[in-house]
Amino acid sequence: MDTGTHVVMGIALGGLATLDPVVASNSATATSVLIATIAGSQIPDIDTVLKLRNNAIYIRNHRGVTHSIPAVLLWPLILLAVIYPFFPTANLLHLWGWTFAAVFIHVFVDIFNAYGTQALRPFTSKWVALGVINTFDPIIFGIHVAAIVIWVIGADPGYTFLGMFIVLIGYYLLRFYAQAKVREAVRKIIPDATDIITSPTMKFNFWRIAAMNEEEFFVGRAMGTNIVIYDRFKRVPVPKTPVLEAAKKDSNLAAFLSFSPVYRWELDEYDDHYEVRFIDLRYRSNGHYPFVAVVQLDLELNPISSYTGWVFSEKKLRKKLSIIPN
Structure with missing residues (x-):
């Protein structure tokens, strides 16, 4: 997801944490958890600085080791080492738990993009990219902003964000359903397709399509289940010249x-x-x-x-x- 969405996700998680009795009963824990969830929702993307070197290094490493299983375990400890000294009366276990949740959710939601992550490293360097949510989804961002506004005007943060997350789960399921219908429509046009890659856009019903069979690549778009193929290319293996x-x-x-x-x-x-x-x-x-x-x-x-x-x-x-x- 984009930086803005990760920020509002961190705020939402900090609000949800008030349902934790330990967080709700200790102001130091509540404040440190909110800071930690916002920071934890950002820190895996620290590899963005690699773009300052060159595109090759950035492309090869962005969402790589910083989104790996060891990193998900390590980032919360690094954040605790920075945050906890400022809040020594905070409950360390609960602070760690919510920080870990923020880091985990960051990596987890990134796998739903077309870009994906190498979240299964070190077991495999394969990119995990489900292709159901655009990097910036205005509906997801808007739902978060609406919930934050409701909190600011006086609603209970815990139950507000609990309801918001339930709505988001439904939205993600709806996106998977929409993707399945698109794939089904593509297979009617290319029944022998060996792979279909969907790339969602900011428009709910608009998808970019890249498919292939044994002989050709197909490039097109879907508007709902209406499929248009723009280009076809012969699949030519890269020779060892x-x-x-x-x-x-x-x-x-x-x-x-x-x-x-x-x-x-x-x-x-x-x-x-x-x-x-x-x-x-x-x-x-x-x-x-x-x-x-x-x-x-x-x-x-x-x-x-x-x-x-x-x-x-x-x-x-x-x-x-x-x-x-x-």
């Missing part, structure tokens, strides 16, 4: 391949260089595929320039590469 093998050694392309589950590739040869491009098929927008990895190599297969990330025009991509215009 010297050019492509050299390109795969580039950190930008390696990061792309570690993250993207469905893509096509292109190889262009020019008078003085090669250009290898890998294109993620999940995020088609206005006829454009914005998430790419591009590697330029000279004729001796030495890297010249490369880029991976989101880019919404060919002109901007050339500026990112900044070495060779085609």
